Amino acid sequence: MPKVRVLNLGSQEFEGIENQSIMDVLYRHGYELDSACGGHGQCTSCKVIVLEGMENLYPPEFEEAETIEEKGLEENERLACQAKLNGKGDVVIYLP
Numbered sequence: 001m002p003k004v005r006v007l008n009l010g011s012q013e014f015e016g017i018e019n020q021s022i023m024d025v026l027y028r029h030g031y032e033l034d035s036a037c038g039g040h041g042q043c044t045s046c047k048v049i050v051l052e053g054m055e056n057l058y059p060p061e062f063e064e065a066e067t068i069e070e071k072g073l074e075e076n077e078r079l080a081c082q083a084k085l086n087g088k089g090d091v092v093i094y095l096p
């Protein structure tokens with residue numbers, strides 16, 4: 001099972017499943033991220049920095065890609081509500 005490791009939560013690892021968003025993985029383990037737009041990929045309050053394993057996330061879909069461009073996110077930043085595990089490996093993130 002793919003894992004999400006959160007560097008600034010004591011490097012805790014949270015197990016997820018393919019096609020599950022980073023936000024959902026954390027939520028199911030008791031960590032709720034800010035979500036001003038309700039998880040619709042339209043704000044950046046759930047932004048995370050991907051330190052390792054970007055290749056283990058599906059590429060941004062339309063809504064996320066549009067917000068990334070509009071808000072000027074960096075290449076290693078994703079929206080946790082939209083970024084989904086592709087099941088091929090683990091991801092290491094930092095919560096800004």
Ligand code: FES
Pocket residue numbers: 034035036037038039040041042043044045046047079080081082
């Ligand atoms: S909660 Fe708004 S973009 Fe993720």
